[in-house]
Amino acid sequence: MNDIVGKVFAGRYRVLNLIDKGGMSYVYKGWDITTGTFMAIKILTSEHASNKDFVERFNYEALAASKMKHPNIVALYDVGLEGNLRYLCMELVEGVTLKDIIRERGFLDPIKACEISLRILSALKHAHSKGIVHRDIKPQNILVDGNGNIKVSDFGIARIADVPTLTHTDMAVGTVQYVSPEQAQGKKAENTSDIYSTGVVLYEMLTGKVPFEGETPIAVAMQHINAEPTPINALKPDVPQEIIDIVNVAMEKDPKNRYQTAYDMALDVQDVIKGGKPVNAQNILERLKTSVKEEPPVAIPDPIPIPSTPPKKRRSSSRFQKNKRRIYGVVAILTVVLAAVVFWGIKLINNLSRTVYSPDLIGLNIMEAVSVAKDMGLNTRVNYINHNVVENNIIINQIPMPQSKMYLGDSIVINVSKGRELFVTPDITGISLDAARKKLAETGFAMSVVEKVVSSEIEEDFIVSQSPEAGSLVNYGELIQVNVSGGSVVVPQLIGMGQEEASKILTERNLQSGDVNFLDVVDQTQNNKVISQQPDVGAMVVKNARVNITIGILVSDYITSATFMLPKMEEAFLIKVTLKTFDGEETTQYVAMHSPTTTDDTTLTIPVKSKESGAMWCNMYINDVLISTVEVSLQ
Known part of the structure; x- marks a missing residue:
């Protein structure tokens, strides 16, 4: 996909260099021409663009990301289709993955590992509050930027409450080294599944090893279900028992015995960082320790009476009874088979008669889209989200994709644009350029310096004015234009000086020599002297301003x-x-x-x-x- 570099999507997103390649997509560094900011542009590979499952998973990631705004989750800016290329515009995180850090260092300091876990749990708490289960928490999906900020990424296989899953059954998903026991068994993933995976990540940060390894994915999955990991203190004796308790509770086989929310686990992690005890974990462990499972009593069968005299053999009657039982057995089997054939035949006919293919609703008005779906016997679930490009009340995307197999009465999830989200511009006047850039970046805005202006009151390189003004309602990522103080200098008298002397005077006054022009003169006193200057003497200009001069040349x-x-x-x-x-x-x-x-x-x-x-x-x-x-x- 090298031919993509240099292209501009939607008239504003310029594709720069390739920075990563995954199983189903390429990630490029991009530039938003409108806001002047860098971003990551995730593009579905051409070989997967025609595969409905991959397209649906790609759209699923966009849907999940659009529901969330959190400092520890990679932000989604825009979703689009350029020709046959599907793309997501996302926050650019320039750094490494948590997996890279573990590989480089071997293991992390226990408190540092807890601090990272706290950020992951904060992200999960937000995702779970939106009905989203990540299902693939692993160090490869935890990004760490140059300032040490933690970002959870890749919601491509997340499960969203009340939204159809990518397959008809909740198959085992996730990376096997970090997958929960219930996911390994093909059961439905819940919030507690993400907590288990977070426990595995914390285990790996503390020890430098994953808890279970095997020659095949199945072998690893079976260990998640049945085996106990090597105790942490056997690998790293210096890890505090309080942190080990947190990991043990998070990695309980039974979801009911784990932390029930990311917030509960985060409270324990936070308490341990402060030197306290993980109260929630200790309560759970104590309850598990004291609970006694009562085994049902074993029933002892009565002794079988032994007759005093053996019964007489009746060969002919016995043979008849055996044949009779065989006939009944065959009849029973044939009856079951015939009933199954009839049942599945009727079911197949019913399914065929109820089968429809999802319509293409993308780009339609919401009222029109709901009407089209209703006419086909389908329901709709509507999510309203802000969008920087798609107009208000227009469908952005849908799940499942157009022409997907569905049944009458199924629901299509549609994301409807509610237009651009408006934000209040912060006040950046009177602060330095560096401080202004930082303040704007934290609130999602970009900055452009229009010009330096003369100011004797405001310090050089401090903001004099801004547009839009502070408190204005503008679009997310809006470009804030600023005028910056250039200080103030009085232009000196240069007329009558030689060119070399004039240049020296300008340098001493924090000014620069500008254009030098020459003009024929007949006055001998003007020969090789400055005969005019711009700006004029006495004018107030910014520091390092250019002063143009004209030199007289005797004819x-x-x-x-x-x-x-x-x-x-x-x-x-x-x-x-x-x-x-x-x-x-x-x-x-x-x-x-x-x-x-x-x-x-x-x-x-x-x-x-x-x-x-x-x-x-x-x-x-x-x-x-x-x-x-x-x-x-x-x-």
Whole structure:
């Protein structure tokens, strides 16, 4: 998918470089042209774009992410379709995964591991409150940015309450090393399943090892169901027992014996970080320890009486009874088979008569979409979410996808746009540029410096004004334009000075030499002197402003011009141009300090004069080093 780099989706999202590749999608670094911010653009691979299961899972991730806004969950900005490419615009987390950190360090400090777990549990508490079970909590899905912030990612196989699952049965999902016992058995995943997986992640952070390993995924899954992990203190004796208790409760085989909410587990983790006891875990362990399971009494059968005299054998009657039983058995079997055939035949006919294929509702108005679904005998479940592109009351996406097999009475989940979400702009006037950028980033806004303005009251590089103003209602990610104080400097008098002296004065006053123009003069006193300047003397300008000057050149008999290419220079530099006459004498034609050049194609054209005519050579020196020589013809 290299041909995607450089493309712009939806007229605003530019695809930059590839940063990751997963089983079903590519992740690129992107640039939002509208807001001027970087993002991650997740694109479904072309080989999976025609597979309904993968498309549905991709849309499922978007649906789950759209329901959540939390500092420890990767944020979703937008969802779209560009041609045949399905993409998600998400928060860019530049860093590493928790798995990378464990591989690098071997194991983590117990308190550090608890702090990371606390962030994961905070994210899960929010997801669970929205009816979302992640089902694939693992270190590979925990992102850590350069500042140590924790982000839970990849809700591609999450289960959402009241939303149809990706398959008709709740098959075992998740990564086998971290999957809960009930998921390993193909049972329904609940909130407590995420808690079990979090316990496994904490176990791995503390020991550097996963609790169960095997040659095959099935072997590992069976251990989650039946086996006990190696005790943590057998691997790392220095891990406090309080933390071990938290892991043990989180990893209980029976979901009823685990923490029942992420909040309960988070309270214990937080208490241990502060030096306290995990009260919830200890209560659960004490209850499990004291509970006695009563075994049902074993029934002792009565002794079988032994007759005093053996019964007489009746061969013919016995044979008849055996044949009779065989006939009854065959008849019974045939009856069951016939009943099953009739039952499944009727069921198949009913299913065929009830089968419909989901309509394409994406892009329709909500009223129209509900009407189309109703006409086909389908119900609708509607979620309203903000969207930066799709207009109000228009369908963004649906589950299942169009042309998916359904039955009469099933429900289609549709996400309906309620337009852009409006946010209040913060006040950033009077603070530094760096502080303003940080404040805006925390609230989801971007900043653009329009210009530096003269200010004697506000410190240099501090915000003077902003647009939109503080308190305005704007779209999420809106670009805030600012004017910044450039300080204030009074432009000095330069007229009458030589070019070199004028450049020196400007540097001393925190100003820069701007454009230098030349004008023919007949007054000998104006020769090689500044005869005009812009801005004028006494004007108030920002620091490092450019001042343009015009130098008078006494009209002579022979005059021409010389053009030089200036090299790229990161700092201001001295330029001197000389004219070499026939007798080898060099006369200075131009001397000036020049501002830094950002490219290597900047040109400099200066007038050249001489009392002699004909072809001569002009030499250009930069910082007293000969750089270039051009031939000129004076006529």
